[in-house]
């Protein structure tokens with residue numbers, strides 16, 4: 001191929017893979033896909049439980065960190081992001097959760113016509129190959145396989161019973177009529193292996209002659225003439241190259257790096273660009289603002305019986321059996337998602353919809369490395385689904401290889417502190433029900449010494465971390481601070497779109513991979529219809 005294409009996509013993550021597939025499907029358009037990372041050959045990418053390993057592997061993970069977080073006791077919190085074909089969908093926890101109907105209706109009501117739930121649902125269905133079959137909410141035959149794990153675990157069953165005892169109903173489908181309830185999660189897996197966006201969308205498209213994919217290609221700048229984008233400068237093997245787009249440049253580098261790339265290209269807050277000596281192409285104050293993410297706290301208990309995955313890994317024989325189960329039947333802990341069971345609930349009865357999500361894990365870890373505790377441990381976590389605190393992503397220098405400053409401002413709003421406090425109390429309430437308490441020897445972390453509200457809040461500040469859903473830094477909207485319009489075109493620019501998690505006006509109430517894939521499906525459709 002020459003160095004001129006119809007479309008250039010930066011970033012082969014969840015959104016980039018969908019776009020590369022859909023834009024080349026008709027054979028009428030040529031597409032160049034640039035990805036900073038390499039191919040997805042690491043075997044731990046494809047084994048579901050491998051997310052616990054790739055979380056710490058720089059070969060496939062950017063492993064960013066936040067700036068010191070003032071309300072999290074000054075900690076630099078780890079921000080893993082995929083750096084490989086498939087992007088974060090190649091290292092994520094596989095959980096398939098779309099969010100609540102109201103999330104999308106809120107997007108629409110914030111000034112984004114065409115993004116209400118009824119507008120988005122067809123694209124969720126289009127993307128999906130639901131193992132349980134099609135119904136009003138689910139599709140079959142789409143590229144993204146969604147399935148159940150084969151196993152049940154006595155602790156996860158007890159967690160669900162505990163939820164019911166505490167008044168939270170059982171829910172078989174968090175993506176169906178209503179999200180509220182407790183149950184087993186579904187995940188993006190096919191035949192027990194991860195179905196990343198690369199597996200689902202990119203691999204089939206890579207056979208097409210109108211798609212060129214360049215890995216280890218780091219985009220350093222969007223090339224512009226006046227206010228029109230016409231190409232991308234990128235670095236491969238230390239050499240600078242350029243490619244040109246006759247139709248559009250599409251930035252799909254994720255919520256951290258899409259704003260970074262725009263800022264490096266002279267599109268962003270004027271004072272920030274001036275501070276770093278970058279020529280202003282278009283002053284757009286909202287680029288890198290509105291950063292927000294789900295904050296999570298985990299409580300760990302020691303189990304009365306040696307039935308946790310920690311116990312499996314402490315015994316060479318049981319460890320071998322785990323491998324055999326997975327190899328022979330694609331079952332057992334190696335096939336599990338990041339959270340076997342979980343749920344969505346309201347921390348206060350007057351709320352009209354869930355404001356927290358639980359994850360239940362029949363194992364425990366400190367999360368400083370892939371190892372599990374050397375005792376029978378299990379974990380319940382809680383995260384605030386709709387945080388109000390807002391932060392920023394800003395370049396620290398004009399060097400495209402330098403990480404940007406990520407400042408989430410977790411717990412800046414008192415409402416977020418209150419939700420986390422109530423959320424931790426709620427999971428402890430579940431632990432105190434007979435269904436779960438019969439399995440509990442003691443609470444290991446934070447432990448019974450952490451009892452007052454102040455002590456619980458301090459625990460959240462000391463140990464809380466992101467559950468990996470940063471969004472919002474190139475927000476869709478029609479106001480002054482918005483970055484893209486409802487067709488995801490960058491305001492004030494021509495031939496330039498941003499399509500990824502960064503365009504979400506507000507984070508969805510759940511995990512973010514499914515909504516990002518929906519966004520890219522919808523945007524591809526809009527591009528192909530010539531909008």
Ligand SMILES: Cc1cc2nc3c(=O)[nH]c(=O)nc-3n(C[C@H](O)[C@H](O)[C@H](O)COP(=O)(O)OP(=O)(O)OC[C@H]3O[C@@H](n4cnc5c(N)ncnc54)[C@H](O)[C@@H]3O)c2cc1C
Pocket residue numbers: 010011012013014015016034035036037055080081082083084085086087088089091092093094095096097217218219220252253254255257258261338467468469470500501502511512513514516
């Ligand atoms: C550890 C972890 C666990 C998660 N667990 C879940 C889960 O269980 N369920 C769920 O729904 N969601 C989960 N998520 C979130 C979900 O995976 C993301 O929201 C989603 O993948 C984001 O998609 P994206 O397209 O916006 O960005 P990404 O998928 O992150 O893609 C961005 C891509 O752009 C590339 N890139 C960046 N800059 C450049 C550049 N300058 N030049 C070239 N390429 C570049 C990156 O290398 C990357 O491949 C998790 C995320 C992580 C990191």
